[in-house]
Amino acid sequence: xxxxxxxxxxxxxxxxxxxxxxxxxxxxxxxxxxxxxxxxxxxxxxxxxxxxxxxxxxxxxxxxxxxxxxxxxxxxxxxxxxxxxxxxxxxxxxxxxxxxxxxxxxxxxxxxxxxxxxxxxxxxxxxxxxxxxxxxxxxxxxxxxxxxxxxxxxxxxxxxxxxxxxxxxxxxxxxxxxxxxxxxxxxxxxxxxxxxxxxxxxxxxxxxxxxxxxxxxxxxxxxxxxxxxxxxxxxxxxxxxxxxxxxxxxxxxxxxxxxxxxxxxxxxxxxxxxxxxxxxxxxxxxxxxxxxxxxxxxxxxxxxxxxxxxxxxxxxxxxxxxxxxxxxxxxxxxxxxxxxxxxxxxxxxxxxxxxxxxx
Numbered sequence: 001x002x003x004x005x006x007x008x009x010x011x012x013x014x015x016x017x018x019x020x021x022x023x024x025x026x027x028x029x030x031x032x033x034x035x036x037x038x039x040x041x042x043x044x045x046x047x048x049x050x051x052x053x054x055x056x057x058x059x060x061x062x063x064x065x066x067x068x069x070x071x072x073x074x075x076x077x078x079x080x081x082x083x084x085x086x087x088x089x090x091x092x093x094x095x096x097x098x099x100x101x102x103x104x105x106x107x108x109x110x111x112x113x114x115x116x117x118x119x120x121x122x123x124x125x126x127x128x129x130x131x132x133x134x135x136x137x138x139x140x141x142x143x144x145x146x147x148x149x150x151x152x153x154x155x156x157x158x159x160x161x162x163x164x165x166x167x168x169x170x171x172x173x174x175x176x177x178x179x180x181x182x183x184x185x186x187x188x189x190x191x192x193x194x195x196x197x198x199x200x201x202x203x204x205x206x207x208x209x210x211x212x213x214x215x216x217x218x219x220x221x222x223x224x225x226x227x228x229x230x231x232x233x234x235x236x237x238x239x240x241x242x243x244x245x246x247x248x249x250x251x252x253x254x255x256x257x258x259x260x261x262x263x264x265x266x267x268x269x270x271x272x273x274x275x276x277x278x279x280x281x282x283x284x285x286x287x288x289x290x291x292x293x294x295x296x297x298x299x300x301x302x303x304x305x306x307x308x309x310x311x312x313x314x315x316x317x318x319x320x321x322x323x324x325x326x327x328x329x330x331x332x333x334x335x336x337x338x339x340x341x342x343x344x345x346x347x348x349x350x351x352x353x354x355x356x357x358x359x
Contacts, residue, residue, distance in 0.1 A: 006238065006340060009347040012137040016087075017119050018127030024084035025133035027140060029347065030070070032078035034144055041065050041083070041139040047332040048135050053177035055195040056323045061088060061129075065136050076140075083136045087129075101308045101316050105298035112309070123299075128240040128326055131333045138336030141343035148346075150215040153339055155331040156181040158291070159208035160191055167210075179209075179331035198324045202301025206241075207294045207327025211334040213342060216277060218285040219353060220345040227281025228288075228345060235337040236292050241326045244293035248276025283345075290338060294327035 005013040009029045016023030042065055049063040050056055063085050070081030099120050102108040107126035111118040118124060145151035154170040157179050165180045165187065173179045176188045198205055221228030233245045253261050253274065263286075264271045270286055277288035299318040306316045323329065 006134075006235070007344040009351065010141065010340065010344040012134060012340060014130055014133045016130065016133070017121070017124045018087075018129040019119070019121035019124070020087060022084050022086045023130060023133055024082065025137050027070070027081040027083065027137045029344075030076050030078070030081055030140055031144065031347075032076050034076040034140070034147075035074055036067070036071050036076050036081075036140060036143070037074060038065055038067060040143055041067075041136050044135050044139045044142075044332055044336070045085070045132060048132060048329055050323075050329070053328075055177055055192065055199075055325070056328050063132055081140065083133060085132055085136065098316065098318065101314050102306050103298055103316055103318055104304045104306050105295075126240070128323075128329075131240065131336075134340070135332055135336045138339040138343075141339045142335075145339065145343055145346065149217055151217075151342065152214050153211065153335040154214075155179065155209060155211035155335045157207055157327060157331060158210045160325065160327070161194065161205040161207070163187075163191060163194065165191075173331070178328055195324060204297035204300050204322075204324045204326075206296045207325055207330070208291060209294060209327060209330050209334050210289070210291045211331070211338050212290075213277075213288040213338055216283050216285065216288050216342060217346065217349070218283055219356075220342065220349050221278065221280075221282040222345075222348060222352075223281045227278075228283055228341070229276070229278045229281060231341050231345070232278075232288070232290055232338065235341045236290060236334065239292070239330065239333055239337060241295045241297070241330075242292050243295045246276075246291040247278060248289055249274040250276075250291060288338070288342075290334070292330075292334060294325075294330055297323055297326050300324075 005011050011028045012025050014025045045063045045065055050061055066084045068082035068084055070077055070079050107123065108118060111126060142153060156167065156173050158165050158167065160178065165182055167181045168183055170181055172181050172183050178191055180188065229247045232247065236242055236245045249256060249261065261274045263273060263275055273286050273289065277284055277286040299322040301317055303315045303317045306314055308314050
């Protein structure tokens, strides 16, 4: 299966399946000399892992990462870094009823017709469980970028179904199970009630996730076909269940006039950021702002019409442990993908334009 490697200079190749013995990745291209330990990686995995609240899948995976190579005496060596996370709470019997059928909205039908074979256990390779190695790899990129430029990443859920979540402060995202940037206890209670109702009826819902990178160097991106915003959109669309991506003002720019949308520049910087920190596919040094739409989880208990491998009509009901809203755990994944894009482009920029000066 091709399509398992992300990046050009800082590359991440993932391996494994949802119910296999382990999942993991190979990170290649990391500069040598970076101090790196499990403690640098595990916190981001803990933010993403399942079973952290009643509103997400109750699969109990510790997601403990192991560093198998590429680090010597606590520092990266410049050689490939192998990261592995062992699966410890598989329950494959939950998928026995869908071996011969296809779940509506899931990858089952497409995988079967493309490869002629599929792993039905938890979705196999198409499972969102494969985002865990990506989050682990991005923790390395985040540390390097922060040390070099002070670059930071923050994300939040800004909408759950039809419920909008106003932004207050990034600090609040660690205070609730939704990664919501709000201290409004009544709003959090409303979100929890909504999720409880969904779980009772066996249905699911979508969400909107916003992610921001601050202290991004100027000049990242390679026009015309490797524009930074194009690569960010490509990365975000690679996250399971993402169906739409906006950079900056996004679709709101449809109703904006040019006099409003164009970000004016002064001697002290830009006055607005409708561009999302990217002009002509190249970073401007402003914060990079990205939003994405997450579709409702496809694995639900509500019976839906489908077919089996022979083309016969069937009704499919999915059992097992699933997120009624995959968007709840998508925030650290979105942060991770943005970090991987920026890390790769920093190295690409350094390779081509490291000696450029505009002074």
